[in-house]
Amino acid sequence: MAKQNKPKQVPDTGYEWDGIRELTNPPPRWWMISFHASWIFCIIYFVLYPAIPLVNDYTKGILGWTQIKEFKEAVAENDAIKAPYLKKVAEMDGQALMADAGMRNFADSSAKAIFGDSCAGCHGTGGEGAPGLFPNLSDDAWLFGGDFDTIVESITDGREGSMPAHIDTIDEAGINKLADFVIAAAQGKATPEGLAHFNASGCADCHGEDAAGGAINDLGSGAANLTDAIWRFGSSKEEVLRTIRYGVNEDPDEVPNTRIAIMPAFGEKLSPEAIKMLAVKVHQFGGGK
Template identity: 45%
Template sequence: MSDKSNPYDAPDTGHVWDESLRELTNQPPKWWMLGFHVSWILVLAYGLIYPMWPMVNTHTKGMTGWTSIKEYKEDLQAIEAKRAKYEDQLPGKSAAAILADDELSNYVVRSAKVLFGDNCAACHGTGGQGNPGFPVLADDDWLFGGSIDKIEESIINGRNGMMPAHGNQLSDTEANELADAVAAGNPSSTPLFQQKGCFACHGMEGTGNPMLGAPDLTDSIWRFAAKDQRESIKYTIVHGVNDPQDPQTRPAEMPKFGGTKLNDTDIKKLAVYVHKLGGGQ
């Protein structure tokens, strides 16, 4: 007995609503049932193979013992195995020897970018381009020397150069005269340079002294670069750098990275990296 509302003669549950709405017990489509069975079988299989069910203190481990952290560690090991070719050579070599080796220094330049970003870029900029008050590392002007050994030394021990404040020894006119001479690139043109003892650190001609971290005053690079360079120079003369006596003194401290902060190999890498930024000597 076929009728239009039940073309395939499905069995009736006997439930009827509103006189004519019947509930038939039609089977779901075959493909749907197939998908359903495949799905729960996959769930069971997943639970057997992989860690899945939480227990009170632990969880099911799965037959393969797979964990994501283990996979991560394996991948890390694979990458370290690739790097080992170079990394294994680094501890036994000095920074200068690494720099001299074309292949090794190339490896360091490519790989130490992260190290530089983590430790140096905050002050010196991502490419060593410096920041206001923080020296540029990509140029060829070095307060404490630009050789690979000196750079390494700066990273290990940090630097803390000092220039006394001269505000109490100079009249405003004198300070202006000195600032003008320094800004012109010829500090020894004024007798004040000798009289006030500037030459003791900056040298007779004002070309600086890397032993003390005293900058070259005759070149085009300014330790405290500013839009109004002359004003900046005058400020430095009056208040000095790192002078504990003057509360307005310019702060200039490179922290110490040796000892507990970075290991020897990382410091060597950074020294080579900085040397290769463009101005190493």
């Protein structure tokens, strides 16, 4: 009878459960190589880079690398690349900057972050504004002018609209007639009688005899165009009445319900080059003149 070979017995830990023994086979060679490579890598990393927190400090590593240092180096590299373009922006006037396709694209793309940091909080990421709060920069309604130089002036020095409160100078019936005229004018349905009352009330001094706005009539007042159906504070009669009664940017202590419409100046916060590039972006939102 042939001799039968018994399977090789592998030592075990002595633990068995449901017929399954826990063996003491060594791990595979590839696993051991990976294990030793990992702790060697950790030691090298700890020597080269910041790694171990201490009580008041941390190990710096012999390379002296930090995220802040890497960030500053990247910023410096980016600034070096942009420097010649910014020099051109500083040397070019608005007309030349807008006419040069390459520089216009550089200004527009560079202004994206500036606009996001300084302007989007009020005017929205696309310049769409917020009804009743902040003007829309993507339409063609400009209180102070939409040409490049005027946009630069608005960004640099800020703007503060002004409209007197009429609650103490015009009776309630007269204010209601004015509100009706304003709403009708925006719809293209203004009557001669309404326009006559509008002019007699002194509104034409700012808004023009045709109610088409100060900037359009070159009055320089920044008064809104009342005929274009673009509303700064809302188109309902209630909102129109509030604006007429309490005005814009009156002293809140004296006229508590006055509208507040103030754009801050950025001349001391942004460089002239940044303001020029912002002006390009605002001009290109769609309404630049």
